[in-house]
Amino acid sequence: MGLLVDGQWQDKWYDTESSGGRFEREDAGFRNWVTVDGSAGPSGVGGFKAEPNRYHLYVSLACPWAHRTLIYRKLKGLENMISLSVVHPFMGENGWTFAAGEGVIADPLNHASNAYEIYIAAKPDYTGRVTVPILWDKKTNTIVSNESSEIIRMFNSDFDEVGAVAGDFLPTDLLTEIDEINDFVYSAINNGVYKAGFSTTQEAYEEAVTALFDALDTLEVRLSGKRYLVGNSITEADWRLFTTLVRFDAVYVGHFKCNLRRIVDYPNLWGYLRDLYQVPGIAETVNMVHIKQHYYTSHANINPTRIIPAGPVIDFNEPHDRARL
Ligand SMILES: N[C@@H](CCC(=O)N[C@@H](CS)C(=O)NCC(=O)O)C(=O)O
Numbered sequence: 001m002g003l004l005v006d007g008q009w010q011d012k013w014y015d016t017e018s019s020g021g022r023f024e025r026e027d028a029g030f031r032n033w034v035t036v037d038g039s040a041g042p043s044g045v046g047g048f049k050a051e052p053n054r055y056h057l058y059v060s061l062a063c064p065w066a067h068r069t070l071i072y073r074k075l076k077g078l079e080n081m082i083s084l085s086v087v088h089p090f091m092g093e094n095g096w097t098f099a100a101g102e103g104v105i106a107d108p109l110n111h112a113s114n115a116y117e118i119y120i121a122a123k124p125d126y127t128g129r130v131t132v133p134i135l136w137d138k139k140t141n142t143i144v145s146n147e148s149s150e151i152i153r154m155f156n157s158d159f160d161e162v163g164a165v166a167g168d169f170l171p172t173d174l175l176t177e178i179d180e181i182n183d184f185v186y187s188a189i190n191n192g193v194y195k196a197g198f199s200t201t202q203e204a205y206e207e208a209v210t211a212l213f214d215a216l217d218t219l220e221v222r223l224s225g226k227r228y229l230v231g232n233s234i235t236e237a238d239w240r241l242f243t244t245l246v247r248f249d250a251v252y253v254g255h256f257k258c259n260l261r262r263i264v265d266y267p268n269l270w271g272y273l274r275d276l277y278q279v280p281g282i283a284e285t286v287n288m289v290h291i292k293q294h295y296y297t298s299h300a301n302i303n304p305t306r307i308i309p310a311g312p313v314i315d316f317n318e319p320h321d322r323a324r325l
Pocket residue numbers: 001002027028060062063064065066095129130131132133146147148149
């Protein structure tokens with residue numbers, strides 16, 4: 001794993017020395033928005049109008065952030081208008097690559113062997129980490145955005161007039177509440193598992209793991225009387241929580257040492273996770289082989305033998321009883 005410095009690839013692990021062993025996630029570098037009319041969005045520059053067959057999405061099936069964008073591409077019926085590439089689950093000295101493998105979809109546009117080449121194609125002197133997801137514009141040959149939280153907001157509504165499936169996961173009247181819960185879930189849970197797993201001091205680990213389980217305990221109570229996090233139907237807040245929960249027992253419990261409790265030990269969170277998993281189309285976006293292979297083989301400092309554990313056996317298709325709520 002590594003990063004680009006002035007367009008040059010350097011193989012470097014995260015620097016936790018200056019932060020007391022704490023993992024600090026870098027902000028995404030490309031922050032433009034696809035909009036209905038091509039005007040600039042909340043950040044970045046304009047020029048990216050929502051048009052069918054204009055955009056390409058690069059993802060890892062292992063990555064919880066990229067997974068959000070795949071879910072929206074599926075649920076909003078964008079598969080026929082936004083093309084897709086999938087990186088190899090192993091992220092080694094060259095970062096994400098398109099090495100041949102089960103489930104890998106090569107890059108038909110930039111013909112990149114490594115994802116960093118896509119960043120260089122967009123910005124030859126790019127400095128920063130090379131992350132997925134990446135939303136690419138085939139018309140101007142550049143990266144629109146590499147920030148999943150913003151890509152899903154584009155997918156949610158901006159393609160509606162050009163043939164996306166109806167459905168709004170961000171109703172205006174719930175926006176404030178969704179933003180609030182997103183912040184809480186991001187810090188303690190989505191990013192919390194990484195903070196626990198990538199910490200390099202006992203203190204940093206304990207801080208993260210305590211906040212993580214406090215947050216899960218809070219949500220367990222919240223979901224005892226409510227089917228979804230906000231309002232009466234599935235919203236963005238649920239999909240953002242889902243991609244971490246679905247990886248939790250298979251990866252974060254063992255590999256990231258988030259092992260005070262498993263999701264299957266929380267009756268409400270476990271039912272909620274199955275409920276979301278069983279939404280039509282969602283199961284196809286979950287690839288447990290890529291997920292386990294990525295985490296257990298890519299972080300040699302955490303799992304030097306690179307052995308992928310056999311279990312746990314989890315049945316996400318077990319009936320849930322959440323419809324009563
Ligand atoms: N803020 C980004 C974060 C994306 C991200 O960190 N992706 C991970 C994969 S799970 C990655 O590509 N990491 C490579 C690296 O940090 O070098 C987003 O949500 O889109």
